[in-house]
Amino acid sequence: MLQPVINIAELRSHCSSCNLRELCMPVDLSSMDMQRINTLTQLKRGYVRGDYLYRSGDPFHSLYAIRSGSFKTQVLHEDGREQVTGFQMTGEIIGMDAISTDVHTCDAIAMESSEVCALPFDQLETISRELPSLQRHLHKIMSREIVRDQGIMLLLGSMRAEERLAAFLLNFSQRLAARGFSPTQFQLRMSRQEIGSYLGLKLETVSRAFSHFQEVGLISVKVRSIDILDLPRLQALLKSST
Amino acid sequence: MLQPVINIAELRSHCSSCNLRELCMPVDLSSMDMQRINTLTQLKRGYVRGDYLYRSGDPFHSLYAIRSGSFKTQVLHEDGREQVTGFQMTGEIIGMDAISTDVHTCDAIAMESSEVCALPFDQLETISRELPSLQRHLHKIMSREIVRDQGIMLLLGSMRAEERLAAFLLNFSQRLAARGFSPTQFQLRMSRQEIGSYLGLKLETVSRAFSHFQEVGLISVKVRSIDILDLPRLQALLKSST
């Protein structure tokens, strides 16, 4: 389960799929610096759908860079309600919620077979004290998470069901495109229930919205296979409150 | 409008109302270190209700520690819809959304007469490279913002109107108590419309929920004056989905 280190050349040349995409890609670091960051990471493989990367209440040691696969994060309410707060894919970093209290405040669960790189946070801090560009980038990553959350708040607070689903699909499309995949044809890794939890809707509502999008020719849906047929019109759905 | 610096002794002895409460309070810093942080801050006074501290699109230079008064932050949608993402009070730090792109992604607007301390972010980074405890604390502040946002996502995604309002009131109560004010009697600084935007509800719904809480003896409301009469029962509202 625990294996060390990643090849530097791979890191550089295959950034779009590498474990440190989000952490290192936009930063101008020397090879030696890369090596340092590299040696602190620990590859963890073998996560399958449903496995927990961490649970709410677990002590905090590391951030995790997703090297392959994808995860969801969810927060739990006392009465058992749960809210999916995000779907993270390859190259993204999770676990930043835990920095504030040294305890994880949400669950991270694998959506499919996945691998992650653990980044011990105190070592990350130590190195970033010596590398201003890494320091700044770490701050940017955390800030990006804040901005992302604000976008979801906007979605949950002021959009109707179909607008939420359109926003969800477009967000996915965009992130896949950034990774070199098709922005119009993709497989969803999550159930209607999970999408619903993320969007603040019931699974039936999500299903109906999918069906309706298909009826009007916006997308083609076959359960978890999505084909966006009319991207501009889907985008237009978001910009006009009708 | 621009005035430098804050008295150190005041910083130490009046932490609960000082400008750097959130930044410095839990950190163990020497007087000299405090002085350094101190000298980089710039006091800005004279904000009145409705004044913008920054706008979406403004270039990013500084975080802001609220020294007195309070602000709201809101994100805007293309079609004009707006979502209030938070109400910040004395001692809290805002502006972290802008780190990710060096541009502010939301508006910050004064809710009442207010003063802030600008904390130039690049200088903050410089100092925090030399002071690990400050560095860690800066990270904790950003992480806390992430956790806060996740809590709001839970609220917006899975709570009913009255539960949302109860959560809002209890959150206020708690933050006021932490500042030495009464946790049961306080003045709201925001309109029903603003509360509604924050909670993902229409102003009429907020008003009705207030009225209903009053009818059943949970609180006493006189427009913006709130008196929580039955704190335990208000808390219970949140823990059971009924």
Next chain:
DNA sequence: CGCCGGATTGAAGGTACTCAATCCGTGTGG
């Protein structure tokens, strides 16, 4: 005094939820 904006209250309507039946794809066992 009368206006103004914010707050309250009422009635009607719509969106999303609940409950329930059915469908469909996958995997299992006869």
Next chain:
DNA sequence: CCACACGGATTGAGTACCTTCAATCCGGCG
């Protein structure tokens, strides 16, 4: 190989909750 069971997805009907629209109230200010 097919029948069946299972979980997830779809679809329908009825309902609840919140919104919308509109009237009224209230406090502050010119």
